[in-house]
Amino acid sequence: EPEVTQTPSHQVTQMGQEVILRCVPISNHLYFYWYRQILGQKVEFLVSFYNNEISEKSEIFDDQFSVERPDGSNFTLKIRSTKLEDSAMYFCASKNQGGPNQPQHFGDGTRLSIL
């Protein structure tokens, strides 16, 4: 069964450094998402992306965050200058159709640790 893949599985970065988290969505999917889960807390929506532009973003997704689909297969999340509070598990998700009825398919996540 096709799956969403994320790399790396664990990223350790010094505070203030830039980090790029990578995702390869399922190949025929057109809608892409990033979520994060701070340890012990809820999974929170960050951003949705369709047709090469952001569809919606949460208040967490400030100017330090950006997303890009640089080619036909990758979908990246960049944090420009990391803070300690960015430490979390980051999940990428995708789906092939819009609308609330279609389920999103998730990757295994990247654990980001900021020192």
Added chain:
Amino acid sequence: GDSVTQMEGPVTLSEEAFLTINCTYTATGYPSLFWYVQYPGEGLQLLLKATKADDKGSNKGFEATYRKETTSFHLEKGSVQVSDSAVYFCALSDNTDKLIFGTGTRLQVFP
């Protein structure tokens, strides 16, 4: 705004016991409802879904019914196995297409 509330965990059961994990939601419209499961060290996997009132989602022996009158989507299984040990997330998707998750409920099943 829209929100999802789940029962606190952990839920600890013996194998073959009956499972209920409560989930209630608040939404202005008519959302779709989902249960996702996260096994240790893995990502979120869709377990089941329901897209309108009175729909019942089912998969792998798990069931949940979309109850509009009580704004609930409780997860049930008649006989749990050790392999069902995981964290279970209730979620809704509104017209904006994003998922809104509950806090997750950890299930531990012992032989």
